[in-house]
Amino acid sequence: MSPPPPDNGNRGCIFMVKSNNDLMIKNFLRGVSLKPVKVGVCGLGVVGSGTVNVLQRNAEQLKSRTGRSIQLVQIAARRPNPACDTADISVTSDVFDVAKNPEVDILIELIGGCDVALDLVNTAIENGKHVVTANKALIAEHGNEIFERARKKGVIVAYEASVAGAIPVVKALREGLVGNRINWLAGIINGTGNFILTKMKECDSPFAEVLEEAQQLGYAEADPTFDVEGIDAAHKLTILAANAFGTKLMFDETYTEGISRITPDDIRYAEELGYCIKHLGIAHQTNQGVELRVHPTLIPQTHLLARVDGVMNSVLINGDAAGQTMYYGPGAGSEPTASAVVADIADIARLLDAPDVLSGTSVPPLPYDAGQDDVITLSIEDIVAASYVRIRAKDHPGVLMKVTEVIGRHGINIDALLQKETRENDGMADIVLLTDKIREGVLIKALQVIAELDDVTGPVTHIRVEHLG
Amino acid sequence: MSPPPPDNGNRGCIFMVKSNNDLMIKNFLRGVSLKPVKVGVCGLGVVGSGTVNVLQRNAEQLKSRTGRSIQLVQIAARRPNPACDTADISVTSDVFDVAKNPEVDILIELIGGCDVALDLVNTAIENGKHVVTANKALIAEHGNEIFERARKKGVIVAYEASVAGAIPVVKALREGLVGNRINWLAGIINGTGNFILTKMKECDSPFAEVLEEAQQLGYAEADPTFDVEGIDAAHKLTILAANAFGTKLMFDETYTEGISRITPDDIRYAEELGYCIKHLGIAHQTNQGVELRVHPTLIPQTHLLARVDGVMNSVLINGDAAGQTMYYGPGAGSEPTASAVVADIADIARLLDAPDVLSGTSVPPLPYDAGQDDVITLSIEDIVAASYVRIRAKDHPGVLMKVTEVIGRHGINIDALLQKETRENDGMADIVLLTDKIREGVLIKALQVIAELDDVTGPVTHIRVEHLG
Numbered sequence: 007m008s009p010p011p012p013d014n015g016n017r018g019c020i021f022m023v024k025s026n027n028d029l030m031i032k033n034f035l036r037g038v039s040l041k042p043v044k045v046g047v048c049g050l051g052v053v054g055s056g057t058v059n060v061l062q063r064n065a066e067q068l069k070s071r072t073g074r075s076i077q078l079v080q081i082a083a084r085r086p087n088p089a090c091d092t093a094d095i096s097v098t099s100d101v102f103d104v105a106k107n108p109e110v111d112i113l114i115e116l117i118g119g120c121d122v123a124l125d126l127v128n129t130a131i132e133n134g135k136h137v138v139t140a141n142k143a144l145i146a147e148h149g150n151e152i153f154e155r156a157r158k159k160g161v162i163v164a165y166e167a168s169v170a171g172a173i174p175v176v177k178a179l180r181e182g183l184v185g186n187r188i189n190w191l192a193g194i195i196n197g198t199g200n201f202i203l204t205k206m207k208e209c210d211s212p213f214a215e216v217l218e219e220a221q222q223l224g225y226a227e228a229d230p231t232f233d234v235e236g237i238d239a240a241h242k243l244t245i246l247a248a249n250a251f252g253t254k255l256m257f258d259e260t261y262t263e264g265i266s267r268i269t270p271d272d273i274r275y276a277e278e279l280g281y282c283i284k285h286l287g288i289a290h291q292t293n294q295g296v297e298l299r300v301h302p303t304l305i306p307q308t309h310l311l312a313r314v315d316g317v318m319n320s321v322l323i324n325g326d327a328a329g330q331t332m333y334y335g336p337g338a339g340s341e342p343t344a345s346a347v348v349a350d351i352a353d354i355a356r357l358l359d360a361p362d363v364l365s366g367t368s369v370p371p372l373p374y375d376a377g378q379d380d381v382i383t384l385s386i387e388d389i390v391a392a393s394y395v396r397i398r399a400k401d402h403p404g405v406l407m408k409v410t411e412v413i414g415r416h417g418i419n420i421d422a423l424l425q426k427e428t429r430e431n432d433g434m435a436d437i438v439l440l441t442d443k444i445r446e447g448v449l450i451k452a453l454q455v456i457a458e459l460d461d462v463t464g465p466v467t468h469i470r471v472e473h474l475g
Numbered sequence: 476m477s478p479p480p481p482d483n484g485n486r487g488c489i490f491m492v493k494s495n496n497d498l499m500i501k502n503f504l505r506g507v508s509l510k511p512v513k514v515g516v517c518g519l520g521v522v523g524s525g526t527v528n529v530l531q532r533n534a535e536q537l538k539s540r541t542g543r544s545i546q547l548v549q550i551a552a553r554r555p556n557p558a559c560d561t562a563d564i565s566v567t568s569d570v571f572d573v574a575k576n577p578e579v580d581i582l583i584e585l586i587g588g589c590d591v592a593l594d595l596v597n598t599a600i601e602n603g604k605h606v607v608t609a610n611k612a613l614i615a616e617h618g619n620e621i622f623e624r625a626r627k628k629g630v631i632v633a634y635e636a637s638v639a640g641a642i643p644v645v646k647a648l649r650e651g652l653v654g655n656r657i658n659w660l661a662g663i664i665n666g667t668g669n670f671i672l673t674k675m676k677e678c679d680s681p682f683a684e685v686l687e688e689a690q691q692l693g694y695a696e697a698d699p700t701f702d703v704e705g706i707d708a709a710h711k712l713t714i715l716a717a718n719a720f721g722t723k724l725m726f727d728e729t730y731t732e733g734i735s736r737i738t739p740d741d742i743r744y745a746e747e748l749g750y751c752i753k754h755l756g757i758a759h760q761t762n763q764g765v766e767l768r769v770h771p772t773l774i775p776q777t778h779l780l781a782r783v784d785g786v787m788n789s790v791l792i793n794g795d796a797a798g799q800t801m802y803y804g805p806g807a808g809s810e811p812t813a814s815a816v817v818a819d820i821a822d823i824a825r826l827l828d829a830p831d832v833l834s835g836t837s838v839p840p841l842p843y844d845a846g847q848d849d850v851i852t853l854s855i856e857d858i859v860a861a862s863y864v865r866i867r868a869k870d871h872p873g874v875l876m877k878v879t880e881v882i883g884r885h886g887i888n889i890d891a892l893l894q895k896e897t898r899e900n901d902g903m904a905d906i907v908l909l910t911d912k913i914r915e916g917v918l919i920k921a922l923q924v925i926a927e928l929d930d931v932t933g934p935v936t937h938i939r940v941e942h943l944g
Binding site: 056061064067068070071072166172173174178180181182184185187252313325326327329330331332333334335339344345347348352353356368369 | 525529530532533536537539540541635641642643646647649650651652653654655656721779782783794795796797798799800801802803804805808810811813814815816817818820821822825837838842
């Protein structure tokens with residue numbers, strides 16, 4: 007079996023078709039009857055260089071699997087990146103050159119941020135180019151307008167790489183689980199946060215110390231706010247939820263809480279109670295409305311998601327037909343993210359000859375359902391959840407009684423209770439409760455009353471509990 | 476926002492398009508400009524009734540997400556199934572009625588087996604129908620010919636439901652990881668076997684006892700051979716491997732070993748050594764050739780795959796760009812399998828208006844690479860693996876020395892060693908070894924010599940070890 011002839015972008019010559027080897031004809035036709043796809047990459051950082059490397063290394067396989075060669079015709083980069091070879095590719099320092107290059111079919115936006123990236127993507131769309139992006143902030147905050155613009159111009163905007171790196175979870179939600187009504191999903195979708203929580207648990211170390219280590223290892227940025235305060239996870243949750251529920255992107259409605267106030271004590275107490283603390287993004291379709299929330303969460307130690315450690319990501323999805331499926335892998339990194347970028351390029355490549363790529367042949371950017379314009383999102387006070395509560399109080403007789411009296415008065419049931427001397431041995435004790443499910447607004451009121459009790463000295467912490475059952 | 480007008484299969488009327496509400500126009504155009512997809516279901520057992528239920532319950536969502544209504548126009552069933560409502564659907568007792576029904580666009584083959592099912596699928600293809608099937612035996616054993624026939628007729632044969640139930644792992648391999656060269660994959664792809672091993676471990680019970688329990692619970696068939704001897708897993712591995720490596724389907728080349736000879740002792744010893752025994756399907760692309768093997772395997776207790784218990788399935792995939800990603804979920808059952816069937820229907824529905832669905836717009840049934848006709852598969856003697864070895868011998872001084880002498884003479888390194896009195900307290904002892912990686916042919920020779928030693932009384936067992944690192 008000889009390989010198909012080199013791809014010259016022309017239509018096939020009839021003499022080859024006379025061969026009676028079906029496979030050869032098939033490959034021949036695939037190789038030359040479909041034009042190559044011309045791709046321009048904007049941004050040559052970690053993900054950009056990975057994308058260049060994967061496109062080059064696996065070019066033959068990609069051609070065989072999509073029926074076309076994928077040609078990297080232009081790169082826009084502020085400076086060269088020795089991590090990849092750009093020798094035979096036109097390089098510009100202006101990303102807008104790529105957006106305006108008539109040769110480019112697909113613009114790959116890998117510059118990040120929302121300012122230039124938004125302009126760039128809009129310009130590419132205006133110029134009739136399909137767009138592939140790994141930019142979660144851009145899609146979560148501006149996706150609704152971007153998709154609308156793309157629809158009007160008849161181009162595709164694909165963003166698999168914006169959520170959970172290598173894991174094809176957008177495709178799983180939108181295509182693999184298309185027959186399901188999604189009840190809820192819960193994911194570890196920020197590798198930095200998961201690394202920090204994993205290390206805090208393994209080493210019994212405080213947040214600040216582990217954050218410093220993560221920064222030294224390159225897992226956390228110099229300004230770690232986006233990761234540790236949950237904004238990055240909220241961007242990703244926004245994208246997952248819109249795909250799950252057929253709503254618009256609702257970043258502004260997403261409740262976001264980071265991990266910086268979690269202490270080694272909390273992690274230890276949770277363990278004693280049979281739980282593990284993970285920073286989760288949770289989207290939940292309830293009868294009252296949609297919950298969109300990112301926060302530290304106690305989950306059972308025996309749950310598979312509790313075993314997802316370090317910088318790995320994982321998304322658990324509950325569909326009405328499929329039940330629970332879970333998707334796991336590296337949530338960031340050069341080639342893992344490139345893997346998702348290249349998958350989007352391949353999907354678009356397959357559709358390039360369809361008469362109108364948006365006529366129903368392509369999967370729309372969001373599975374937006376009619377009648378979802380007025381979807382109700384619940385405020386965090388309105389969600390109903392079980393909680394872990396930690397109260398630092400003077401180790402006096404009667405404190406526990408006062409605390410449980412307030413809890414009971416608010417109609418909250420206690421599922422489990424620990425009272426522990428603090429490690430500081432300072433005459434204080436930690437009272438730890440697990441509550442039954444209760445509307446969060448009620449719990450917050452009870453905790454405010456408790457915080458004002460004479461014997462309560464420290465802040466009253468609460469962390470939501472999910473059984474993911 | 477009013478819902479789109481009812482779908483009558485006609486083209487849209489122009490007056491609606493005059494509305495200036497973009498979304499309404501979009502939905503309107505989607506609703507009426509695309510013909511409904513007409514589906515015929517063959518087989519109304521567990522998966523068939525689940526498919527009917529999901530198509531009916533989630534009809535509105537499916538229409539919104541694929542741009543077409545999916546109409547169930549005919550069902551072939553030997554007898555009614557009270558688990559679903561077929562009141563308004565034409566029902567026949569002859570599956571070939573569906574294959575020949577000019578109204579049917581997509582035939583859903585859910586009858587199972589390879590005899591009638593093969594005829595049925597061939598007839599459907601000859602009649603120009605697309606096919607969706609959940610039949611792993613049919614695809615693994617006859618897929619090469621079926622796909623060739625489908626290619627000639629320009630129809631799609633989709634089979635996501637044939638592997639790992641609800642988990643969209645074929646889509647992940649073929650589309651989500653299209654940019655990767657797959658190095659290897661390893662999966663728990665038979666729920667019955669995994670349930671039995673999980674129970675044997677939890678209850679310290681022998682295989683035969685747990686098998687009986689699995690049969691009572693409906694997790695194992697009256698004749699459990701397909702599941703416990705690994706044939707079902709080999710079918711699924713065949714399909715995964717062809718998708719991973721771009722080869723033909725090679726069921727006949729797949730080495731298959733079941734779980735019936737695993738004892739509670741093996742499970743306990745493995746645990747002491749830090750391992751868990753799982754029944755895995757493993758496909759490995761090596762420099763020497765492709766390994767295709769289904770067998771019990773020791774994997775580290777700390778590995779995520781070791782936590783996949785009961786009837787759940789999970790597939791771990793190692794790609795050169797993505798690294799390790801894992802896909803987890805229910806591997807069987809009525810609606811979980813239907814979820815995958817419906818996803819395939821939706822994929823085909825999107826492509827129905829493409830000018831030639833096989834022109835490069837659709838994902839081909841296998842990502843078959845040119846030049847892979849002469850792929851080399853390795854025999855089990857030629858694979859290189861670490862092993863767990865258990866030898867039952869008289870509890871005499873000197874036995875261990877004789878055993879290790881034979882091992883050493885064959886150039887095999889020992890990584891760990893246990894010597895344990897048997898629980899029967901019968902003067903016998905179990906010698907348990909973990910070997911370094913060695914060509915299996917060499918290990919087998921050494922074990923044959925050991926089996927013939929005077930003091931060795933029982934069978935010499937070996938189980939391969941994989942670190943999946």
